[in-house]
Amino acid sequence: MDYLERKKLQEELKDIGYKQEMLDSWQPKVDLYWHKDVISATGGDIIKPKGSVLRNQPGDPATLANLGRRGALSFPPSETCVCKHCQLESKENELPRDKSGKFVSSKTE
Ligand SMILES: [Zn+2]
8 A cells, every 4th residue: 555545544534433543553354333224225224223243344444444434433333432423423313402402411420
């Protein structure tokens, strides 16, 4: 991989939600987690719900970028996930607000 390809891939992985170091520490085989519901091509059926695991995938950066674009990342989705799929979803389901319009946190600290 030449410098420009590497740079481009790194930008893309970062955009998807991966950390910068990832490109130098990838594993040959990884388990990936869906960060969105995967809908069947023929209709509205959810074939893989968000959070389900995609086992034993090639872990090279090019494959991770490719699968990452489709919603599968090497860490599980969470409330605080910053990947673009989770971000998009949290934008779609606006956070609940109380009567005064303030955000209501579901976390108890
Ligand atoms: Zn996510």
